[in-house]
Amino acid sequence: MDDLRRMAVFAAVVQHGSMSAAARALRMSTSAVSQQVRLLEQGSGVTLLHRSTRKLALTDTGARFAEHCHTMVSAAAQAQAQLALAHDAPSGELRMSAPVGFARHIAPALAPLLADHPSMTLRLLVDDALINLVDARIDLALRAGRLPDSTWVAQRLCDFEWVLCASPDYLRRRGEPATPSELAQHQWLVGSRDGSALQVELTGPEGERETLRVEARIASNNQLSLEQMCAAGLGVGMLTHPDVHEHLQSARLRRVLPQWRLPAGPVWAVTPQRDTQPAKVRHAIAALRAHFAAMPGTRS
Template identity: 65%
Template sequence: MDDFKRMAVFAAVVRQRSMSAAARQLGLSTSAVSQQIRRLERSGAVTLLHRSTRKLTLTDAGERFYAECAAMVEAAERAQHQLQASRDAPSGELRLSAPVGFARHVAPALGGLLAAHPALTLRLQVDDAHIDLIEARIDLAVRFGRLPDSTWVARRLCHFALWLCASPAYLREHGEPTTPQDLLSHHWLGFARERGPMLLQLGGPDAAAQVLRLEPRITSNNQLSLQQMCAAGLGLAVMGSLDVQDDLQAGRLVRVLPDWKVPPLDVWAVTPQRDAQPAKVRHAVTALHDYLLAQPGVE
């Protein structure tokens, strides 16, 4: 490593044609620069420079050696420019992980960012499982709800409303609930859990509160599948406002007990590291945040 530093000092001396000028450029004393050159010559057992009181002249070996030292310095400068560019402007490959149900939001959320920065590419990994960000080399993950303990860094992007939903066909067949207690007699679709019932917290008018223990008839680890089964009339489900706007507007789903609220769901941007985030990650987090806050039912 010391030899690399001495090679950089040697290249600066040749470019500046003076040890004193190179010393000023490098922030060193002239004697320190001279000492680095002597050590470089001793380690290689060769003379690189002829010195006089007026000028420095390269030896034949020095000319050949300088060409390689200059190439090394230029490569290091290019690497520094690449680091600076990654800090200042989005570029390179952005590796994004998102749940299946959120995948359809990626294009409208990040489309403008990708259009504005042609040097930026996107690799989207869609998976409902909480994958290891380090092992999968993920730059940014979108996660929902309560996060497990980890060393990763999470920033809350927003939270969105959760609504009780059913299809009109299901309600015609099974009746429409008018009180929270009515929900106990209905078929339920729930997100798969290891064990235990589904606990539904409801807040109603005049600060009323209910906690219901429900046994789902159908469970899945995929929220989009639950939404499709709910629209098909297989039962009631708790759906995110971010996901069901199209189904509500088209009449495939309707809200049940709209005066009773379910606690909202947090949306997180999760990254493997806190410091020195590249521009591609910082800009992507901002784009996701701005997009989400413009959606109905999102705060």
């Protein structure tokens, strides 16, 4: 056990770059840190560090050994986190909010968590408007895209890939664009509250970039409505890949300019407080992150 403690001290020295910095992080004296490393070297009969008045340098053996020490410390931290989660099991009402387009993901993401913890309940508010988390007593909100400045805490869950889509019927009627410039001649379904034009930024297969501004024939602040109208053949839509994956697989929708990429959009877990989160919130965020990571069209 003494060796394990000394390995952790050694890992801290390597991480922080000096005995004194490691001592501050570990809340030990510099001499105590130095002694732990010296005892580790004496016990193994191997020099791990070259010491000078200016800096410490790892020996080749020390560098290889440090990697394993860091792995050990990381594993210990993960084990402690699991114990904390087991001790503080999720319970009580979890109040969540999410845009309409995200509501479809809540059930598959949280179903295992709710099944494993019968004392936990869920109150889900679905609204495309930005709900005030404090006024609505929301524990956890799902948000997408750029977030407004606020005192709330946001954790990035993943990025959703955006794709240009249209129905096969629409493409037969209007023709399939071969270049980005041809997109301006098409009918557009735009995610907007006021019907404003959409700026589309595309990156080509060779890294070339195209930016164009398209006018909306149909505008909606609801992504699910845009998805339905796109499938009904009303125009070209910029939609999130995870949401239209099944439509693309079934050929109900087709990708437009599939060799060109759109910027990905971040998905956030937003909470109203900065201090330690209750178990129900931590477990819900972990479940959402795991669910999104397994979905096609997302990036961690």
